[in-house]
Amino acid sequence: MTFSPLAIITGEDNTIYFIVASSGEIIGTITRANEIAIASDDFIEGFKKNKI
Numbered sequence: 001m002t003f004s005p006l007a008i009i010t011g012e013d014n015t016i017y018f019i020v021a022s023s024g025e026i027i028g029t030i031t032r033a034n035e036i037a038i039a040s041d042d043f044i045e046g047f048k049k050n051k052i
Contacts, residue, residue, distance in 0.1 A: 006021060017029055
């Protein structure tokens, strides 16, 4: 298993993109994100389950 650095980029309308830095491939998107959602335990658990 290899790991690549990820970039976390913010976009319009509170959208957050998770991008593989070396290829530019978008591997995850969060729409209508806010500070509360990002810090919540539900978000962290969903992030782990989706293996992003």
